[in-house]
Amino acid sequence: MLNNKYKLGLFPTALERMDNLSKVYPNYNLYIKRDDNSGLASGGNKVRKLQFFIYEALSKGCDTIITAGAQQSNHCRQTAAACAKAGLECHLLLGGKKPKNYNGNLLLSHLLGAKIHFTGDNRKGEDIIKLKQDLEIQKRNVYEIPYGGSNLLGAYGFVDAVKELKEQLLENNLKIDYIFFASSSGGTQAGLKLGIDLYDLDIKLMPISIDKIGLGDKTLDDAVLEILHQGQKELSIQKTYSIKDATLIRDYDKPGYGVITENEKMAIKQLAQSEGILLDPVYSGRAFYGMIDHLKNNKIEKNSNVLFWHTGGLPANFYYSEELSK
Numbered sequence: 414m415l416n417n418k419y420k421l422g423l424f425p426t427a428l429e430r431m432d433n434l435s436k437v438y439p440n441y442n443l444y445i446k447r448d449d450n451s452g453l454a455s456g457g458n459k460v461r462k463l464q465f466f467i468y469e470a471l472s473k474g475c476d477t478i479i480t481a482g483a484q485q486s487n488h489c490r491q492t493a494a495a496c497a498k499a500g501l502e503c504h505l506l507l508g509g510k511k512p513k514n515y516n517g518n519l520l521l522s523h524l525l526g527a528k529i530h531f532t533g534d535n536r537k538g539e540d541i542i543k544l545k546q547d548l549e550i551q552k553r554n555v556y557e558i559p560y561g562g563s564n565l566l567g568a569y570g571f572v573d574a575v576k577e578l579k580e581q582l583l584e585n586n587l588k589i590d591y592i593f594f595a596s597s598s599g600g601t602q603a604g605l606k607l608g609i610d611l612y613d614l615d616i617k618l619m620p621i622s623i624d625k626i627g628l629g630d631k632t633l634d635d636a637v638l639e640i641l642h643q644g645q646k647e648l649s650i651q652k653t654y655s656i657k658d659a660t661l662i663r664d665y666d667k668p669g670y671g672v673i674t675e676n677e678k679m680a681i682k683q684l685a686q687s688e689g690i691l692l693d694p695v696y697s698g699r700a701f702y703g704m705i706d707h708l709k710n711n712k713i714e715k716n717s718n719v720l721f722w723h724t725g726g727l728p729a730n731f732y733y734s735e736e737l738s739k
């Protein structure tokens with residue numbers, strides 16, 4: 414199961430110590446996992462999930478992929494790139510109205526050849542079923558990737574990522590105590606949790622919630638728990654999961670999805686100016702701010718080794734240039 418991957422990116426992604434930033438927060442040793450450099454059309458965490466989706470789509474003989482997201486969806490941009498590489502037709506359902514000019518991720522999805530459908534208020538893939546039916550009438554063989562690529566198959570990308578991390582930790586004789594990361598549709602979080610248990614690591618996950626609105630009638634915590642239950646069975650993990658294993662840190666999502674505040678700006682500038690690494694304002698910037706808040710206020714145990722899992726998102730900086738220029 415975990416070997417059924419179509420190769421799309423450059424793995425393992427680098428694991429680096431943030432020497433300069435560790436001096437700013439001397440109670441902690443800070444590391445970063447560079448999934449922003451995962452090697453496909455500006456990188457990001459979705460490449461890991463897509464390796465599993467594209468493999469399954471091709472093995473089922475599909476010729477068309479549908480997925481959904483926001484207009485600045487990194488997931489959609491990476492899906493468009495994966496489809497280009499695998500020779501599949503890509504349809505993206507993006508919330509909102511068609512803008513006059515394309516920018517950021519939307520521009521890249523367009524350049525990567527995706528067929529883009531603007532879906533107004535339906536911003537989380539509500540219209541996928543209808544489009545799928547239309548395409549099937551045209552004799553397309555359609556494979557549907559859920560919103561954000563978050564189901565058990567997508568989560569396998571991050572189960573696999575934990576195996577990769579474990580090998581890097583062994584090589585470097587390193588123990589990580591906490592992993593901070595942006596969690597928004599749940600696949601990354603569920604995959605990391607399943608991977609940590611499958612590969613028997615002792616790491617506490619710190620999933621920073623990005624979007625205060627859940628998925629349909631579910632909270633994101635519930636959606637993550639559902640994937641944990643499915644994965645626990647499929648991977649024979651001897652553990653009983655409860656909602657505690659799926660709970661997100663909600664302290665930083667109050668402004669709403671895609672609303673850029675001084676916090677995200679501060680986080681982006683701090684990492685850029687200390688380590689020369691660029692975050693994005695929607696996901697990784699918000700999550701990084703959450704990590705900094707924990708470090709500054711000693712909300713986690715002192716002298717611990719802390720990893721920030723960089724999930725990518727670079728192109729969104731250009732879309733938010735007005736907010737970020739100030």
Ligand SMILES: *Cc1c(COP(=O)(O)O)cnc(C)c1O
Pocket residue numbers: 457458459486487488561563595596597598599600601602693696697724725726
């Ligand atoms: C999608 C995305 C996330 C969140 O990952 P999920 O698996 O959807 O929770 C985090 N950061 C970036 C940059 C993303 O594009």
